[in-house]
Amino acid sequence: MSVTLQDIQAAAKLIEGHVAVTPCLHSRTLSDITGAEVYLKFENHQFTASFKERGALTKLLALDPVHAKKGVIAASAGNHAQGVAYHAHRLGIPAVIVMPRFTPYVKVEQTQRHGAEVVLEGDNFDAAKAYAIENAGKRGLTLVHAYDDEKIVAGQGTCGLEMMQQHPELDTLVVAIGGGGLISGISIAAKAMKPSVDVVGVEVVRFPAMYHAMKGTEPVFAASTIAEGIAVKEPGRITREVVKQNVSEIILVDEGDIEEAIVMLLEIEKTVVEGAGGAPLAAVLKNRDRFRGRKVGLVLGGGNIDPLMLAEIIERGMVRAGRLARVLVEVRDLPGSLARVTACVAEMNANIEQVHHQRAFTTLAVQNAEVELVLKTRNHEHVKLIVEALKKNGFNARAHS
Secondary structure, eight states: OOOOHHHHHHHHHHHBTTBOOOOEEEEHHHHHHHSSEEEEEEGGGSTTSBTHHHHHHHHHHTSOHHHHHHOEEEEOSSHHHHHHHHHHHHHTOOEEEEEOTTSOHHHHHHHHHTTOEEEEOSSSHHHHHHHHHHHHHHHTOEEOOSSSSHHHHHHHHHHHHHHHHHOTTOOEEEEEOSSSHHHHHHHHHHHHHOTTOEEEEEEETTOOHHHHHHHTOOOOOOSOOSOGGGOOSSOOHHHHHHHHHHEEEEEEEOHHHHHHHHHHHHHHHOOOOOHHHHHHHHHHHHTHHHHTTSEEEEEEOBOOOOHHHHHHHHHHHHHHTTSEEEEEEEEESSTTHHHHHHHHHHHTTOEEEEEEEESSSSOSOTTEEEEEEEEEOSSHHHHHHHHHHHHHTTOEEEEEO
């Protein structure tokens, strides 16, 4: 691999003052929960809310005046797009960004706001990438690859440089993998500074490209994932070699694991991450024995999540935690029956969010109805107590997951 610690240090000097040196903070609560000493690298604090700025700016600053004047083209699901668009606009370089058609609108809008020409093409990142490569030649533009470029890798490596300078005691780094640019750069920097450091990659079950590339097996991909920022089917040629040399293990996490991590970071750390940004914490939560007792640095890679998706994730998280529950109650279809049910729920200190009567779509006798209550509760034990109280008051009741 031709990218060295010196290249990464040079990139750090190049982008100094234009990209944030983000905090890397110890999380006492997450450490208690996981059994590891957890340190969070807040890359979601960058101006465009992602580490991608680091590589994008390093690449743009390396262009000669002729290529800079002609402009650049990049393919991205969102974060690389914003990094390229923002810094290209700042440097006066024309930029064309190709994004998959189903990219969250928040990312499309923010990229356009930075002054780039946005083209929506293809159903996924790889289709957008193919379009960008084809049009780079046609339009005489320089391709700014999202990950398979030495300048990009060196730029992303500045994140690892900062982590090891901020906390030299770190012995494990957990980094999400899409194409592999971030984990490649971080691993080169970290291992040059501390050869014993353990670098662990994280991918989603639905897009396990690098995981299977390392094993020499054939991956199976899903249509979509909550972590669209790392939904890559073809890992980089450069990055594949670095991962093979420097990464000890790639852990796969599922959609629910990531949702749990997003809600936990929001609730505990008061920080918003997107799916890819929550993947490292999801991996540690799912594999606590693997990381117990270690000093673990987690990279919160990005915070560009659609607010509507975030709202759904929070609500689903409340259901998983037993703080939002559905209870089905059979009642006589007579005046006052519902009042008795709600009085019982109130006595148990639960708040009713929704009430729905079901009379037609039920197997109950004609003079009976099924009432579905959506309740705000404390936890799963509280839900059980509510159901028991309803039964003591003569109602046939059950929690409905």
